Structures are given as structure tokens and as C-alpha cells.
Amino acid sequence: DIQMTQSPSSLSASVGDRVTFTCRASQSVSTSLHWYQQKLGKPPKVVVYSASSLESGVPSRFSGSGSGTDFTLTISSLQPEDFATYYCQQTYSTPLTFGQGTKVEIK
Amino acid sequence: EVHLLESGGGLIQPGGSLRLSCTASTFTFKNYAMSWVRQAPGKGLEWVSSIGGDGRDTYYADSVKGRFTVSRDNSKNTLYLEMNGLRGDDTAVYYCAKDQTPFNGRFDVFDIWGQGTMVTVSS
Numbered sequence: 001d002i003q004m005t006q007s008p009s010s011l012s013a014s015v016g017d018r019v020t021f022t023c024r025a026s027q028s029v030s031t032s033l034h035w036y037q038q039k040l041g042k043p044p045k046v047v048v049y050s051a052s053s054l055e056s057g058v059p060s061r062f063s064g065s066g067s068g069t070d071f072t073l074t075i076s077s078l079q080p081e082d083f084a085t086y087y088c089q090q091t092y093s094t095p096l097t098f099g100q101g102t103k104v105e106i107k
Numbered sequence: 108e109v110h111l112l113e114s115g116g117g118l119i120q121p122g123g124s125l126r127l128s129c130t131a132s133t134f135t136f137k138n139y140a141m142s143w144v145r146q147a148p149g150k151g152l153e154w155v156s157s158i159g160g161d162g163r164d165t166y167y168a169d170s171v172k173g174r175f176t177v178s179r180d181n182s183k184n185t186l187y188l189e190m191n192g193l194r195g196d197d198t199a200v201y202y203c204a205k206d207q208t209p210f211n212g213r214f215d216v217f218d219i220w221g222q223g224t225m226v227t228v229s230s
Contacts, residue, residue: 001169034216036152043202043220044144044152050216087152091214094166096142098152 002026002090006099012107017078021102023071023088032092035064035073038101039084047086048073078104109134109219111203116224123193123228129186129203129221137161137181140210142217143188145199145226155201156188160210171197193228200225 003026013019023033031051036044046055048064051071061076075082083106088099115127129141143155156177157166165177176189186203201224204217 036217038152043223044217045220046207046216046218049207049218055218085151089152089154089216091216094157094214095168096154096157096166096214098144098154101151 001095002029002093002097004088004090004097004099006086006088006102008102009100010103010105012105013078014107015078015080018074018076019078019104020072020074021086023066023073023099025069025071025090025092028068029090029092031067032090033064033066033071034089034091036087036089037082037084038087044087075104080106109205111205111219111221113201113203113221113224116201116226118227118229119193120230121194121228124189124191125193125226127188127190127201127203127224127226129188131184131186131205134205136179136184138209140164140206140214141179141186142204142206142214143177143186144202144204144217144220145197146202146223147196147199150199153199157214158186159212164212190226193226195228198226198228 035048038044052064085101085103110132142157158177174192178187203221205219206215207218208215
């Protein structure tokens with residue numbers, strides 16, 4: 001099974017900050033790596049798919065990069081609506097594993 | 108607008124059974140793989156099971172293998188999750204989710220999610 005490890009598990013940031021968080025796979029997942037945003041009480045929503053493709057309707061301040069085992073999600077200028085938990089997921093092979101999440105909180 | 112609606116959750120005693128349903132609308136259901144993902148209270152996302160477009164290919168997390176069965180009825184645009192031998196650690200919100208691209212033997216990003224149905228396993 002491919003294990004997904006996200007870091008940090010949480011971070012505090014201010015509106016306007018540039019934030020980056022990472023996701024590492026225990027073996028290569030090529031670019032079959034996706035990022036989801038989840039707000040409290042809501043289902044997850046795709047932010048970036050296939051490592052670097054921005055989902056339709058997602059603001060351009062979000063960007064993803066990486067391939068193989070190391071991936072990053074960057075928010076160039078954090079907005080109030082971006083405070084949420086972000087999960088990475090690999091769909092390279094089953095089981096389709098998620099990372100444990102990174103919670104972005106207001107400083 | 109593409110829409111998924113889960114139903115069938117509730118309170119069930121340990122060892123009991125429950126069947127969840129997920130009804131899809133406004134897309135060609137049979138072309139897409141579908142999945143179940145759960146989230147225990149205050150915890151992260153856990154993939155549970157996936158099924159290919161025609162229902163022949165099914166996959167399970169080790170934590171549910173042998174107890175849960177995923178199926179679909181493409182004539183009714185409905186996905187199912189039959190859960191047997193339920194345990195306390197199965198307590199979670201269960202989401203159904205759709206793959207972004209038509210199924211070609213490999214799974215893809217989950218682009219549409221339902222609102223979830225809560226399953227509580229407790230005596």
C-alpha cells in the first residue's frame with residue numbers, strides 16, 4: 001500500500017500570507033496526486049488534480065507541483081475563505097490513500 | 108448540475124447490517140467509476156471502496172474487506188454499499204464520490220461528492 005504523509009499537520013497564517021504544504025508518497029505515484037479542500041461539516045472539494053492542474057472555478061492563487069513522491073500545494077495569498085483542511089490523495093494504485101490532512105488556521 | 112445524494116445511514120448496533128445508497132443525476136452514470144469515502148468524527152478522510160463503470164471491478168480497503176460490498180445498478184443511476192458486521196470504528200460520515208473521467212481501468216480524482224450520510228454503530 002502507498003502511504004501518504006502530509007506536513008505540517010497544521011499551520012497558522014494571516015490573510016495575505018503565502019503558504020505551502022507538502023505531501024510525500026511512500027513510493028512513486030507519478031502525477032496521480034490530487035488536493036482537496038474541506039471546510040467543517042462539508043464534503044471535500046477538488047482544488048488541484050493530477051499534481052498541477054487547477055480545478056475549474058478554483059482561484060489562481062492555488063497551485064500544485066511535483067511528481068513521483070514529493071508534491072506541494074501553494075496558496076500565493078491566503079484569503080479568509082481558504083481557512084480549511086487540505087488533503088492529498090493518490091489514485092495511482094488501490095488502496096486509494098489519503099494523507100492525514102493539513103489544517104490551515106487563522107493567526 | 109451533477110448531483111449525488113446519499114441515504115441509508117443511521118444508528119445500528121454492533122454486528123448489525125446497513126445498506127447505503129447514492130443516487131446520481133445529470134451525468135452518464137454507467138461511464139464513471141464511483142467510490143465510497145468515510146470520515147470518522149474529528150478525523151481525516153478514509154477511502155473505503157471503489158467500483159468500475161460496469162460494476163465488474165471492485166476494490167476495498169483492508170479495514171472493510173470481507174464485511175462491506177460495493178455494487179451499482181446503472182439502470183437506476185444508483186451506487187450501493189452493503190455493510191455487515193458493523194463495528195464501533197465504522198462510525199463515520201460516508202460520502203459517495205464520482206471519478207472525473209470515464210473509467211478506463213484506472214481511477215481518477217473525485218470531482219463530485221455527495222453531502223454524506225452518517226452511520227453510528229453503538230449499543
